[in-house]
Amino acid sequence: MNDTVSTPDKPRLTSLSHGGGCGCKIAPGVLSELLSHMPAAQPYAALLVGNETSDDAAVYQLNEQQALIATTDFFMPIVDDPYDFGRIAATNALSDVYAMGGTPIMALALVGMPINVLSKADIAGILQGGAAVCNQAGIPIAGGHSIDSVEPIYGLAAMGLAHPKHIKRNADAQAGDVLVLGKALGVGILSAALKKNILGDDGYRSMIDSTTQLNTPGAILGKLSGVHAITDVTGFGLLGHTLEVARASGLSARLRYSDLPWLEGVSEFAVQGVITGASGRNWDSIAESVSLSSQLNETMRALLCDPQTSGGLLVACAPEAVAEVLNIFHSEGFGHAAIVGELHSEGPLVQVEA
Secondary structure, three states: OOOOOOEOOEOOHHHHOOOOHHHHOOOHHHHHHHHOOOOOOOOOOOEEEOOOOOOOOEEEEOOOOOEEEEEEEEEOOOOOOHHHHHHHHHHHHHHHHHHOOOEEEEEEEEEEEOOOOOOHHHHHHHHHHHHHHHHHHOOOEEEEEEEEOOOOEEEEEEEEEEOHHHOOOOOOOOOOOEEEEOOOEOHHHHHHHHHOOOOOHHHHHHHHHHHOOOOOHHHHHOOOOOEEEEEEOOOOHHHHHHHHHHHHHOOEEEEEHHHOOEOOOHHHHHHOOOOOHHHHHHHHHHHHHEEEOOOOOHHHHHHHOOOOOOOOEEEEEOHHHHHHHHHHHHHOOOOOOEEEEEEEOOOOOEEEEO
């Protein structure tokens, strides 16, 4: 069992924060209200992607051959092992570059730590975990910023490059597109089980393997003309991020619950009531835009809204490109990649069948 012992001189990382991973995100409804007070953005001809469609990263065209992708992501601990926390946070941050169809080139570390609570060794372990992932991605952590914080926070500001014509916005999906999901779901459920000390070693390893797997297929998929849109599934859950694609593209998304891939043990934990508070907040923010089959119960709804940390890519592609998309995922080591739905020109923004 992953029952890390907490002592006065070595507290559990997850005990130092009120939330963990992408479950820390401000609920989509609240975030939308906050952003509504932002002044209208000035037009910039070189800004290919801004915040108008809640896309994964900003994109700025440098020249005819290169566009700069810029993003930032950070959160509080989802696990108690410092090294694993650093790895997960870095993987999650780089995912936004891949989700735009780009390749990371550099990162800056964002560090907030309770200096008088955590040991220097633990803080160093977090930084080492992040650096290890960036090394795996073939990029440097070229600097950053640190503060003494009440809660431990770690993440990256990440930059990447892509050809301007290969950028995959979440607003460019087309009617008739097939939806392919790259990773299995349920990270939020497993993280909740970890916090309750009921997650076994196999479940923990499954969660770590998923959350530290770089979404490298994105850089390859970005070059395919048959791939029209990509996003990554993180804190707003599968429903929330599918809704963003449907709304931005002016389409209706249909998901099939029976086709969704789940990490081992997730459904059993959910039936036992092991869910996160973020799943309820996610549902409250999107309920008016989602139509669920009557065969889907409250537990299934919670699973659909489960916040993912460092989740998989959600790809909208032409039917004739599906085989190649799945082959790319599988060749990059994403064995759970699966077809989960499609996009239509009419209907509810998101509809989920049993």
